[in-house]
Amino acid sequence: MQQKEAISKDLADLYKLMGLPLDSVQRKSGFTIHALTETFKDLPFKSIAYRPDYFSFVFLKDARGSYVIDEMSFVVNPGTIYFTNPGNYRSFEWTEIRDAYLITFNESFLKTNVQSNVFEDFSFLLTETVQPKQLPPEQFAEIELLYQLIYKEHLGDSPYKNKIIGNLFVALLLKIKEYFWQDYNPIQEGSRNSSIVKAFKQNLEAHYRALGSTKENVLLRVQDYADLQHLHANYLSTVIKTKTGKTVSTWIAEKTIGEAKSLLKNSKDSIKEISFLLGFAEPGHFSSYFKKHTQLTPIAYRKQNLAR
Incomplete structure (x- = not known):
């Protein structure tokens, strides 16, 4: 795939630029979650370079690949969680995907459905460059339970869907804070x-x-x-x-x-x-x-x- 730099306003924009299916990407709520196996069927896959305006968590229960943020390159293996936020140019490459999920969300979703002062309790969301972290199986299992509940709710049609997802997302953020950023000091x-x-x-x-x-x-x-x-x-x-x-x-x-x-x-x-x-x-x-x-x-x- 020819490399080029792009500014992607949301995940749907990015997938459209790369010719990927958009079926699992909803644009209205500012929140998406989907299994990467639904999107990346032909591997290996190498992305274009892009700069998103959204936050993302990738949960790799069984997948391998790498990603680049500015000049820094990171390898990701099974049991890995990695987080990115708006601002940096990045690209990624997948070599194997058997079980992996991507969550993306914007600031508006956080402040509407999580809490208005979300960055006070979860200031780690503003960390600019985060190395991927490979968790012990028991810790990854706790995280997996939460994102699977979010995924199930996201597929449903409850009139309270976004609020339910918001509350589950708080639990997910608290667990991630516990395992990643207990001592993070933004100042x-x-x-x-x-x-x-x-x-x-x-x-x-x-x-x-x-x-x-x-x-x-x-x-x-x-x-x-x-x-x-x-x-x-x-x-x-x-x-x-x-x-x-x-x-x-x-x-x-x-x-x-x-x-x-x-x-x-x-x-x-x-x-x-x-x-x-x-x-x-x-x-x-x-x-x-x-x-x-x-x-x-x-x-x-x-x-x-x-x-x-």
Whole structure:
């Protein structure tokens, strides 16, 4: 199969791109579960490279293959569970599949059917690169019981299907947390090895350097920073808040106010010139923004520092 990079909005998009059957993939709920034997009938199979906007768990009771996330390659064998989330380019290859299941889900499904603050209790869902884990048979059996119950409910027609799946999914997440991530600390990952956080901070600094040198003249918004990493804005916001303790908007505001204070104290530029330099279309908008975050107008702040 010819390799190419693709951005897949959901699993159905990805399967369609690769010419795979879509019978087992439902698009409406933001949740899918199916046996991989239903999809991959001709093996070996090698996927295209793609970047999904969904989370996924793969449960390999009896299957072999490998997958690549960015530059890292992982081999998966029977008894393995692996997890991926939005943001990274990846590809996979299957050589044998006798018993394996895939679950995919998006943030909307989690917040609607699991719990609205799901990332507080299950912050490991934001882990960016996770090595597959091969569990002892007794532990895998506990996980298997849960995903099989979810699969059975998914095939049913109960009017409460999504809520039942959501509750079973909580149990599944708790078991996975017990066996994988009891000690996971998102703040620690954010300060040490979160590529999303690092890229966001680099983009933030680069943007304000570009503003300062007049190479750019518009303030970037949350969506703009998400676009720079090919991420959904909600997902970027969740990762940054969880791993740094501050929202993207707070990071932007603190950087903007910091730059504004420096210019007001150290330059002779007018308020109008400073507002345009920082990407504000109107000086009045800049003054309102500055006062909102400092309780002082730019003029008052400048006078206060001149007096000192």
